[in-house]
Amino acid sequence: MKPRSPRLPPRSRLGKPRPSDVSAGLVTGLFSIPEGMAYAAIGGFNPVTGIYAGVVPTILGSVFARSVLMVTTLTSAIALTSQSVIKEAGLDAGDVGNVAALAVLTGAVMLLLGVLRLGVVMSFVSNAVMTGFSTGIALQIITGSLKDATGYQPDGHNKLTQLADWAVHIGDWQLAATLTALTAVAVWALARLVGRLKPVAILIALLVVSVGVGVLGTDVELARDIGNIPAELPPFTTPDLSAVGSLLPGAFAVALVGLAQAASIGPSVPNPDGSRPSVSGDFVAQGLGNIGGGLFGALPTGGSMSRTGVAVSAGARTRWTGIFAGLWLALLVLTLGSLAERIPMPVIGGLIIVIGCELIVGRLPDIRFVLRTSPLAATAMTVTFLATTQLPLQQAIVIGAVLSLLLYCVQAARQSDLHALVPDSPDNSRWRVVPVPDRIEPGTLTVLHYGGTSLFAEAPRLDEQWPDTKDAQGSAVILGLRAVPDVPSSAVLKLLQRYARDLRAHGGRLYLAGVEPHLMDVLHRTGLATELGTDAVLPATPDVFGAQREAVARARRWMADQTPTPS
Numbered sequence: 001m002k003p004r005s006p007r008l009p010p011r012s013r014l015g016k017p018r019p020s021d022v023s024a025g026l027v028t029g030l031f032s033i034p035e036g037m038a039y040a041a042i043g044g045f046n047p048v049t050g051i052y053a054g055v056v057p058t059i060l061g062s063v064f065a066r067s068v069l070m071v072t073t074l075t076s077a078i079a080l081t082s083q084s085v086i087k088e089a090g091l092d093a094g095d096v097g098n099v100a101a102l103a104v105l106t107g108a109v110m111l112l113l114g115v116l117r118l119g120v121v122m123s124f125v126s127n128a129v130m131t132g133f134s135t136g137i138a139l140q141i142i143t144g145s146l147k148d149a150t151g152y153q154p155d156g157h158n159k160l161t162q163l164a165d166w167a168v169h170i171g172d173w174q175l176a177a178t179l180t181a182l183t184a185v186a187v188w189a190l191a192r193l194v195g196r197l198k199p200v201a202i203l204i205a206l207l208v209v210s211v212g213v214g215v216l217g218t219d220v221e222l223a224r225d226i227g228n229i230p231a232e233l234p235p236f237t238t239p240d241l242s243a244v245g246s247l248l249p250g251a252f253a254v255a256l257v258g259l260a261q262a263a264s265i266g267p268s269v270p271n272p273d274g275s276r277p278s279v280s281g282d283f284v285a286q287g288l289g290n291i292g293g294g295l296f297g298a299l300p301t302g303g304s305m306s307r308t309g310v311a312v313s314a315g316a317r318t319r320w321t322g323i324f325a326g327l328w329l330a331l332l333v334l335t336l337g338s339l340a341e342r343i344p345m346p347v348i349g350g351l352i353i354v355i356g357c358e359l360i361v362g363r364l365p366d367i368r369f370v371l372r373t374s375p376l377a378a379t380a381m382t383v384t385f386l387a388t389t390q391l392p393l394q395q396a397i398v399i400g401a402v403l404s405l406l407l408y409c410v411q412a413a414r415q416s417d418l419h420a421l422v423p424d425s426p427d428n429s430r431w432r433v434v435p436v437p438d439r440i441e442p443g444t445l446t447v448l449h450y451g452g453t454s455l456f457a458e459a460p461r462l463d464e465q466w467p468d469t470k471d472a473q474g475s476a477v478i479l480g481l482r483a484v485p486d487v488p489s490s491a492v493l494k495l496l497q498r499y500a501r502d503l504r505a506h507g508g509r510l511y512l513a514g515v516e517p518h519l520m521d522v523l524h525r526t527g528l529a530t531e532l533g534t535d536a537v538l539p540a541t542p543d544v545f546g547a548q549r550e551a552v553a554r555a556r557r558w559m560a561d562q563t564p565t566p567s
Contacts, residue, residue: 024325048229075306100240136385446478450480
């Protein structure tokens, strides 16, 4: 099937903006100023590139995203990964051409994955792994804001030790910063008690406390302490083509980090309009956002859980929130950049910590569910969480993907099974499931049904379930394969071949019933159909048990031919 090119959503998909989307967009845009500057500075980039990451990428991402409320912008993980990539390539992070090249390459990778519909790969990431990953990301959001909220930079080689170090050194917290952050949280909580103010509680806290700090002259870090905000729109930036070769491998890593972070947004923030999200569609949206943003001074971006949380908490209802966020940010930078520079960082830090805590609380039902499901799922969730908090994010993603694959293989192998069927009606239109016999009796007809995914890991389990064939003289075994996937594993095919030979060596015969067209082609290519006999391989029919009834009839005729004729 030819991949479909990304298209602008129809008018019905864009929908009409709601008043709450305007205010939520303003809140999100305001947050993008200090948070974007902070993330860019953490990665060693010009802080202004972090602001620009909230304009063009956010607008394009929101227009095309299939996760309606997802906000595409710079995240701390993407900033740190981008820093590592540019450093490994031996390039200057302060060169706007290098930054543009990395952002455009990252977008191209994301766009390619989306157009090829490879977002389906994310569906193989188990709920247990995604729960651990999302919780770990939420903790990263919290720990990344501790310094802004309290003025104390926690020490430690991973997020858990940093959190512990921060709690232990409460005496080193700066009083002014801590009180400012607590005041912001208190104003936010009070505003949420009023029904009409709940959607704009974050905006109220941001504005009220920022004005209060300015009036009282409280000595805390401001956004302008990170960098000046130029009163101009994002300028067109030409990517440095000479850096493409050295940045291309790293662009895949940045894209992987961004896409993995965004993949956790859909399950955590359902679409308010009831539409179904699409991971591949979100890949396309983020790709277009990066390509457009890279050409207008932005760092690489991706779906941001923290900024999406800000938007949702501020009352976002449609994709217009992200569009307004980008427009508001451009307008704020252009007209009120000097005022935006006065936003206190403890206010941003305190409110982001609240948002991170809300994300963790929102995951508690999933955490309890996974813990009650199975020890294996609980282990996968825990390991992914620990990896996300202690290792570089790109490594944690690989570990999570491997764990998901192992979970899938183990669960698929456990689900595979053989069942014996006996007719429950004179015309063989109904069948009853009975235990698989231990052995094939002489001159008998045994009908088996294989239920599984034909995964190679199933072979040992199936091999243990076959009935013994040493007394199978003149007997026939019919194996129903209606549920077998189109692409069987060679291990399962070899298992069928071995059992057919074993049965034939003891005077019996194996029939395969309900074979789908592609599997039939595989059986002919491998020679297994010829070895069994073309009359012993029956294709699937519209009637579920049609092939099985025909196999029974053929097997009985064959068994009759094996019976010695009295002299």
